[in-house]
Each structure stands twice: as C-alpha cells, then as structure tokens.
Amino acid sequence: MSGQSGLSLRARGAIAGSAAVLLAVVAVGYTVRARPGPAVTTSGTAEAGTASSTAEAGAARGDGPRLRVLSNGVLSTVSLQDPGGPRTLTSQRCDRAFAAADTIACLRPVNPLGATQLAILGHDLRERRSIPLTGFPNRLRVSASGRMVAWTLFIDGHSYASGGGFSTRAGILDTRTGTLVDSVETFAATVDGRPYRAADMNVWGVTFTGDDNRFYATMSSGGHRYLVEGDFAARTFRTVTDGVECPSLSPDGTRIAFKAAIGGDPARGWRLSVLDLATKKTVALAESHSVDDQAIWLDDRTVAYGLQRSDGTNDVWAVPADGTGGPRLFVSGANSPSVDGSGA
Amino acid sequence: MFRRKIAIAIALVAASVTTVGVVGVFGDASVAYAATTTLTPVADTYTDNSLATTNYGTSGQLGVDNSPIKRMYLRFNVSGLTAVSGAKLRIHTDDVSGAESNSGGTFTSMSNTTWSETGVIWNNQPAVDGTTLGSLGAVVRNAWYEIDVSSYVKGNGVFSIGVTSSSTDGADYDSRESGSTAPQLVITTGTSPTPTPTPTAPAGDPVLVGAGDIASSGTGDTATAALLDGIPGTVFTAGDEAYPDGSASNFSSYYAPTWGRFKSRTRPVAGNHEYVTPGASAHYNYFGSAAGDPAKGYYSYNLGSWHVVALNSNCSSVGGCNAGSAQEKWLRSDLAANAKACTFAYWHHPRFTSGSNHAPDPSVGPLVQALYDNNADVIVTGHNHQYERFAPMNPSGQLDNARGLRHFVIGTGGAGLYSFGTILPNSEVRNNNTFGVVKFTLHSNSYTWQFVPQAGKTFTDSGTTACH
Structure with missing residues (x-):
C-alpha cells in the first residue's frame, strides 16, 4: 500500500484534473438535454441546419472528452458534453469494450464453440495485437495509463443464473512488455493472512491501481466472494474483505465501487455499493435495480453502469457515489461504457 | 430519479396515449362508434451521408434533405386495436430558423421493422423500399403536417416509415425525444359493431x-x-x-x-x-x-x-x-x-x-x-x-x-x-x-x-x- 511511485502520483494528478473538467462538461450536457427543443444543436439560437451540421462535425471529429460505449455490440462514442446527442459508430464489433488513454480493448463476439478474441486497438482502431481466448466475455478493463488490460470470461455455466454454478477465468496483459497471464488463479493466494489453495477458486472483475502493477479483483472460494488486492509483478494476491464483486477503483484510489449480493445471496440480485478502503465502510448507492456490471467512475463523485431492460435493450445510468441523489439515464441504447479522455 | 420518471412516462405514452371516443347509437344491434388512438414512435432517427458513421437516435431533431442527403425513419407499434379504419402520420417542424423547406419530403413504407434506433447510420441504413404513402410540399417552421397512411396501417402490427427528399433545402422535424411535438400516428377505429374480443380460434383448430x-x-x-x-x-x-x-x-x-x-x-x-x-x-x-x-x-x-x-x-x-x-x-x-x-x-x-x-x-x-x-x-x-x-x-x-x-x-x-x-x-x-x-x-x-x-x-x- 505504501511506496507509491512518482508515476502513480503524476497519473493520479492527471486523473483528478480531467475529472474536474469532466464534471463541468457533464453539467453543461444536462442543461442542453433538459431544454425542450432541438437537443442536437449546441446553441439554441443558431440557424438549425448550420447549427446541427456544426455540432455533428464536432462529434465526428471527436472534439472533447468522449464516452466510449457499445451500441448493440458496435463500438461507438458519444460526447460527454452531450451524451444524448449524435453518436459516432465504428465498424468494430465487440461483446465488451473498454478504452483508456491510447488503448481500446475489445472482446470479440463469441462463436458457438465459445471462442472469442481479445483485440487491442489504438485510437485509429488499428489492431495492435489479438489474443485467442475461450469463454463468454464478461468483464474488461484497461488501466488509466492504457498499459494494462484485464478480462474475465465465463468458462462454464456461462452465467450466475445457471443452476449448476459457474466458473470464470480472469487474465491480464501487460501491453508494454507483452507479459500475458492467462489466469490470475495461478497467483499465490493469501486468505486472512494464510497461504491458500482451493480447487473451487474463481477470479473475476479486475480493476487496476494507478501504478500499473497493483490491482483489485473478486476471488470466490468456499462460499466467500472476497475483495483481493493483487501484485502483478510478484504474482500474488491477498484478501482485503468479503462480499465484494466486480470492484472498480475510484480515480483517487480511495474507494471501490462494487456489486453487493443482496442479503449475501446473489440469486436475489446485487446492490451497487461503494467501499471506503481506509475505513472499510460501505454505502449502498441510490440505484435500487439489481446491477450486474463492473461499474466505472465518471469522476470521483459519480459512477456509471449498464442496466438491461427486459427486452434486451441496454442503457448506461449514472448515480452519485456517496449514496445520495438518484440514478439518471446517461446514454440510452448503450452498454460497456468507459471514459475515453484522449479526445483523439 | 427525475430523468427516470421521464423515461417511464415516454414509454407509457408510446404504448398507448389517448383514446378519444365518439360513441353513438346505443341500444341497437348495429352499434357504431368511431375513436382515435394516438401513438408516438417507438423509435425514430435519421441518417446523413456527409456524416456516414453518426447516429442520431437520441437526438431531439429529425432531418430530411438531399444535400447532404438526410433520410428519416419512424417506427410505430400498433397493438390492441380492432377495426382500424384509417391512420394519419402527424409530424411537427422544428421551431428554429432553417427548419422550413420547399419540400417536406416523401413518405414511404419500409419492410425492415427491426432497425435499431441507436444503431442506424448512413453506412448501414435500412432500405426505404416500400410503397409511397404521400409527400409534403413546402413546410414552414413550428407547424404540424399530416400524411394519410391508411393504405399502410390497416391493423395491429409494427410499421416503419422512411422519409426522403429530392430538395437541397432540407426540412427539420421534432423527434420523439422532443415531448409534445413528437411525431404521432393517429389511428381511427370504428364503424364496426362492438369491438370483437381478442381473436379466438375457431372451434376445432388444434x-x-x-x-x-x-x-x-x-x-x-x-x-x-x-x-x-x-x-x-x-x-x-x-x-x-x-x-x-x-x-x-x-x-x-x-x-x-x-x-x-x-x-x-x-x-x-x-x-x-x-x-x-x-x-x-x-x-x-x-x-x-x-x-x-x-x-x-x-x-x-x-x-x-x-x-x-x-x-x-x-x-x-x-x-x-x-x-x-x-x-x-x-x-x-x-x-x-x-x-x-x-x-x-x-x-x-x-x-x-x-x-x-x-x-x-x-x-x-x-x-x-x-x-x-x-x-x-x-x-x-x-x-x-x-x-x-x-x-x-x-x-x-x-x-x-x-x-x-x-x-x-x-x-x-x-x-x-x-x-x-x-x-x-x-x-x-x-x-x-x-x-x-x-x-x-x-x-x-x-x-x-x-x-x-x-x-x-x-x-x-x-x-x-x-x-x-
């Protein structure tokens, strides 16, 4: 926990700075959307044709911070200033996607035999590397620097809902060195301070810290769903607390957004919650729907997550990270969000 | 929570808005009545050939134009109605300068009724491939216009309408996200005896x-x-x-x-x-x-x-x-x-x-x-x-x-x-x-x-x- 590197501090400063900008533009976005009339225009007084053309050209160029999402499996971006405005679609198809810095990770649509592929793309959407994988795409994360990529696949059982249980595999790629860890389960585990081995171990939902080495994830075994803190270089992880699934570290590194099984029983669904790492106190967020997603942080005060309607349409919602307020629709018809701050 | 409530309200409106009944001649075997049901689209968007990878599904505006080429798509879900006798599409031009045009566009039925509102772009646009339902001449800003679509909307079902224009002066309309000026499908039912209940199978059909x-x-x-x-x-x-x-x-x-x-x-x-x-x-x-x-x-x-x-x-x-x-x-x-x-x-x-x-x-x-x-x-x-x-x-x-x-x-x-x-x-x-x-x-x-x-x-x- 100690020994923050200089890189980490710089990275955290940069994140805090962009978060402040982000917060401001989000507020502008809501002003635009809340006003009745042509939401497509950024200025209500301008002549319609030219105003919308200008806004659209801006969107197409990708001016300003963007939110990267999947629109029914198509890699897309919307403006963070106007998430309900024009959306730019690409030709890339993913079952799950995540972008950070200059890295876009995409888990390709799985085929009937369970084969998928992790594609690492640059912002020009050119593929830098692809890794064949087996399993059903579930979670995907890129560290804030763009260097580290982690994924979770369902290997068997395919979902929590399957009667006979399930199994997952979480892997990590260091895009700088090319080091590939096929399964975090191979790391040396410490549970409550003691070395631990178990055949029923599953790991899912990796989230990286700012130093591109330490990470958090969920490790399940013996009915527990532990929050673990891992060390990529040392190939170890140790338990931090119990009852935490799909952790997502806040930009300032102090809190974990996660899904908490209601009454400790995943069959009853999950409550989106935030854990303070220093005090170990947990607060339930104001979203009352069951959230089965690895949330993202839009800034240090707001988390976003996907919810699926009963007809299979997905929406991205946002809710304050301190349990106050209420959820708000952020991007309709979208899932798998990530903040793509480079604006490239 | 506020925004969620809006979303729910829109969904309800889309399902079925108002039924204004004009009921006449009771106590007779040939009870005749006419009623109108107003639906808003379950999806609407447009595409633009100058921004061929941009989707406008959540925008408050719809555009139709020939330079750049903009095409509009509207989808309505009609259910639970009997004896549909007519249908009109009503659309409202934006209340902004430039929304007006010398041509409001040509309205055509479409065979594709499953296009995705947030997935349609110029490069993957659904074909506007059906029957021409009607055209609008010059349109002014901030006004309602009607197209008779009775030849297409004859009963329950899902209906897609595409709008194109041959004019280089585009028209802009309000989309379903705009609220009270969202497009409408006004369906007239009636002129038949009492509504038939949900169709039941003739006795004996397996x-x-x-x-x-x-x-x-x-x-x-x-x-x-x-x-x-x-x-x-x-x-x-x-x-x-x-x-x-x-x-x-x-x-x-x-x-x-x-x-x-x-x-x-x-x-x-x-x-x-x-x-x-x-x-x-x-x-x-x-x-x-x-x-x-x-x-x-x-x-x-x-x-x-x-x-x-x-x-x-x-x-x-x-x-x-x-x-x-x-x-x-x-x-x-x-x-x-x-x-x-x-x-x-x-x-x-x-x-x-x-x-x-x-x-x-x-x-x-x-x-x-x-x-x-x-x-x-x-x-x-x-x-x-x-x-x-x-x-x-x-x-x-x-x-x-x-x-x-x-x-x-x-x-x-x-x-x-x-x-x-x-x-x-x-x-x-x-x-x-x-x-x-x-x-x-x-x-x-x-x-x-x-x-x-x-x-x-x-x-x-x-x-x-x-x-x-």
Whole structure:
C-alpha cells in the first residue's frame, strides 16, 4: 500500500484534473438535454441546419472528452458534453469494450464453440495485437495509463443464473512488455493472512491501481466472494474483505465501487455499493435495480453502469457515489461504457 | 430519479396515449362508434451521408434533405386495436430558423421493422423500399403536417416509415425525444359493431403449446405447469426438460410433479442437459415412444392441416446435422412426403438468437435450409432462457416475407432466465423477466401464437401469420 511511485502520483494528478473538467462538461450536457427543443444543436439560437451540421462535425471529429460505449455490440462514442446527442459508430464489433488513454480493448463476439478474441486497438482502431481466448466475455478493463488490460470470461455455466454454478477465468496483459497471464488463479493466494489453495477458486472483475502493477479483483472460494488486492509483478494476491464483486477503483484510489449480493445471496440480485478502503465502510448507492456490471467512475463523485431492460435493450445510468441523489439515464441504447479522455 | 420518471412516462405514452371516443347509437344491434388512438414512435432517427458513421437516435431533431442527403425513419407499434379504419402520420417542424423547406419530403413504407434506433447510420441504413404513402410540399417552421397512411396501417402490427427528399433545402422535424411535438400516428377505429374480443380460434383448430428449459429445483416450472392445466392441446418441449443432468432422478424430482401432469399429451425433444445423461436415456425412458427412436430423437406427426417435425439438435449424438447426414436426409424425405398445407418444426439449439449465453448455432443450418426448401412455416427452439420472436427469415437470417420461416426462442419454461446480448437483425420481440408458455393455434392456412405469462406477470405477445 505504501511506496507509491512518482508515476502513480503524476497519473493520479492527471486523473483528478480531467475529472474536474469532466464534471463541468457533464453539467453543461444536462442543461442542453433538459431544454425542450432541438437537443442536437449546441446553441439554441443558431440557424438549425448550420447549427446541427456544426455540432455533428464536432462529434465526428471527436472534439472533447468522449464516452466510449457499445451500441448493440458496435463500438461507438458519444460526447460527454452531450451524451444524448449524435453518436459516432465504428465498424468494430465487440461483446465488451473498454478504452483508456491510447488503448481500446475489445472482446470479440463469441462463436458457438465459445471462442472469442481479445483485440487491442489504438485510437485509429488499428489492431495492435489479438489474443485467442475461450469463454463468454464478461468483464474488461484497461488501466488509466492504457498499459494494462484485464478480462474475465465465463468458462462454464456461462452465467450466475445457471443452476449448476459457474466458473470464470480472469487474465491480464501487460501491453508494454507483452507479459500475458492467462489466469490470475495461478497467483499465490493469501486468505486472512494464510497461504491458500482451493480447487473451487474463481477470479473475476479486475480493476487496476494507478501504478500499473497493483490491482483489485473478486476471488470466490468456499462460499466467500472476497475483495483481493493483487501484485502483478510478484504474482500474488491477498484478501482485503468479503462480499465484494466486480470492484472498480475510484480515480483517487480511495474507494471501490462494487456489486453487493443482496442479503449475501446473489440469486436475489446485487446492490451497487461503494467501499471506503481506509475505513472499510460501505454505502449502498441510490440505484435500487439489481446491477450486474463492473461499474466505472465518471469522476470521483459519480459512477456509471449498464442496466438491461427486459427486452434486451441496454442503457448506461449514472448515480452519485456517496449514496445520495438518484440514478439518471446517461446514454440510452448503450452498454460497456468507459471514459475515453484522449479526445483523439 | 427525475430523468427516470421521464423515461417511464415516454414509454407509457408510446404504448398507448389517448383514446378519444365518439360513441353513438346505443341500444341497437348495429352499434357504431368511431375513436382515435394516438401513438408516438417507438423509435425514430435519421441518417446523413456527409456524416456516414453518426447516429442520431437520441437526438431531439429529425432531418430530411438531399444535400447532404438526410433520410428519416419512424417506427410505430400498433397493438390492441380492432377495426382500424384509417391512420394519419402527424409530424411537427422544428421551431428554429432553417427548419422550413420547399419540400417536406416523401413518405414511404419500409419492410425492415427491426432497425435499431441507436444503431442506424448512413453506412448501414435500412432500405426505404416500400410503397409511397404521400409527400409534403413546402413546410414552414413550428407547424404540424399530416400524411394519410391508411393504405399502410390497416391493423395491429409494427410499421416503419422512411422519409426522403429530392430538395437541397432540407426540412427539420421534432423527434420523439422532443415531448409534445413528437411525431404521432393517429389511428381511427370504428364503424364496426362492438369491438370483437381478442381473436379466438375457431372451434376445432388444434393447439400446440409448450416451452423449453423447464424443470429444476426452482419454482418456474410450477408456474408454467399451472398455465398448461388450463390449455388443452398437444404439449411440446423444446429440450432441457430436467436440470441439471436430465437424469432419471431429475425427471422424477422436478419434471414429473410439474409438466409430468401432461405427459400423455406431450411430444418432447431432448436438449443438451438430457444428453448429460449418456444417450439422453432418462429422457427416452421417461417419455417412451412419444419421444421417437432413442437412437434418433427426431420424428414427425400431423395436427389438423399441419405437419409437425420434432428434430434433434444434439447433432454430435445423432451423426451430425449437416447436409447428407441421416437426420437431414430423413427430414428432406419426410417433408417431401408431406401433403399438409403448413409445417411446424422444433428442436433445442437456436439457429438465430440474441441471447448472451449461447451464440446462434450454425450447425443446425442444414435443417433450417431443408425446411425452407420445403416451404415450412415455423421453427421453435429454446436453450437461451428467454423469449424471442423473429420476423420470417431465409436460412441466412435475412427478412423474407414471401417464403421465410418465423423463428421463436421459447426458453421460458421455468429455468432461471438469461440476459440478452447483441440483438440480431429481424428480432421483433424479446422478454427475459417472465416465465411462460407459447400457445400456437394451428388454423387451416395460418397460425396464431400467444405468449401466455406466468400468474402475476403481464408480458405477452401474439399475432397471426399465414402459411406459405
């Protein structure tokens, strides 16, 4: 926990700075959307044709911070200033996607035999590397620097809902060195301070810290769903607390957004919650729907997550990270969000 | 919470807004009345050839133009109405300078009714390929305009309208996101006697009712069995009858106390969970001759004017499903010998599905091709635990209203429900929060489907399609 590197501090400063900008533009976005009339225009007084053309050209160029999402499996971006405005679609198809810095990770649509592929793309959407994988795409994360990529696949059982249980595999790629860890389960585990081995171990939902080495994830075994803190270089992880699934570290590194099984029983669904790492106190967020997603942080005060309607349409919602307020629709018809701050 | 409430309100409005009734002449056999129902679009967007990868599905504005080329798309869902006698599309120009134009555009019906509001861009635009419904001349800003679409909207259904323009001076309209000036479909009903209740089958038409993915330690199977208590007819299963292993004890513990009540009128097919027990032996032992030859698991029978084919999609267990396999050859000869007007087929693994847990399975493609080649009508599968209905499609999954088969995934028999993944083209209706069965009423030259939900749930889906 100690020994923050200089890189980490710089990275955290940069994140805090962009978060402040982000917060401001989000507020502008809501002003635009809340006003009745042509939401497509950024200025209500301008002549319609030219105003919308200008806004659209801006969107197409990708001016300003963007939110990267999947629109029914198509890699897309919307403006963070106007998430309900024009959306730019690409030709890339993913079952799950995540972008950070200059890295876009995409888990390709799985085929009937369970084969998928992790594609690492640059912002020009050119593929830098692809890794064949087996399993059903579930979670995907890129560290804030763009260097580290982690994924979770369902290997068997395919979902929590399957009667006979399930199994997952979480892997990590260091895009700088090319080091590939096929399964975090191979790391040396410490549970409550003691070395631990178990055949029923599953790991899912990796989230990286700012130093591109330490990470958090969920490790399940013996009915527990532990929050673990891992060390990529040392190939170890140790338990931090119990009852935490799909952790997502806040930009300032102090809190974990996660899904908490209601009454400790995943069959009853999950409550989106935030854990303070220093005090170990947990607060339930104001979203009352069951959230089965690895949330993202839009800034240090707001988390976003996907919810699926009963007809299979997905929406991205946002809710304050301190349990106050209420959820708000952020991007309709979208899932798998990530903040793509480079604006490239 | 505020924004969520808005979203819900819009959804309700879309379902059905206002019914303004003008009721006349009571106490007479020929009660006549006219009423209008106003619907807002369930989806609307436009595309722009100068920004060919940009989607405007959530925008508050719709544009139609010829320079750059902008095309508008509107979709309405009409349900629950009887005696539709007319329909008008009403659209409102934006209250901004430049919204006006010397041409408001040409309005045309579209065959594609499943385009995605947040997925349509110029580069993948649905074809505006139907009949011209009307055109608007010059339009001014901030005004309503009407197009008579009675020739297209003649009853319940899903309707897509495309708008194009040959003018280089574009028009801008308000989209469904704009609120009170959203496009409207104003439907007139009436001039007929008292509304007919939901169409019921003429007495004697056979019923085929069932689902897949059924009995487990949970309670969903109990809920769907209770539905079948009240629905006479032949029961089908679409596989995965008894979880987790299709073992004799799974059948006796879970299936027998629920769907087992209908065993004597059930014609099953085995799913992958039955084949966890080698040869699906417990499935074949439990159902006996009703399940067909245990070495094959495929068979056919007739119901009224329908031929019904039960197939085995556990391909590796029966020598494959490929062209030239024993099952495919049997299917082709069975269909060739069939003299019935309509054909219904069912098995476990879906050729087309938007479910996230199991991808569409091309291994059953040769069976789909054989059915298509022989003018079959309906395919029912399960495997993904949810309900999904597709438009009639050819074996490649393309819309084919002339010869296509309507595919259903009915994995709602009781096992825990699954999420959806990427929604496939031509997927018309989906639900994953309701257990239920689908009742197919097999008319002499058409079929009616009805999703019957578990007690306490409201999702339903019904319709009628003619046989080929």
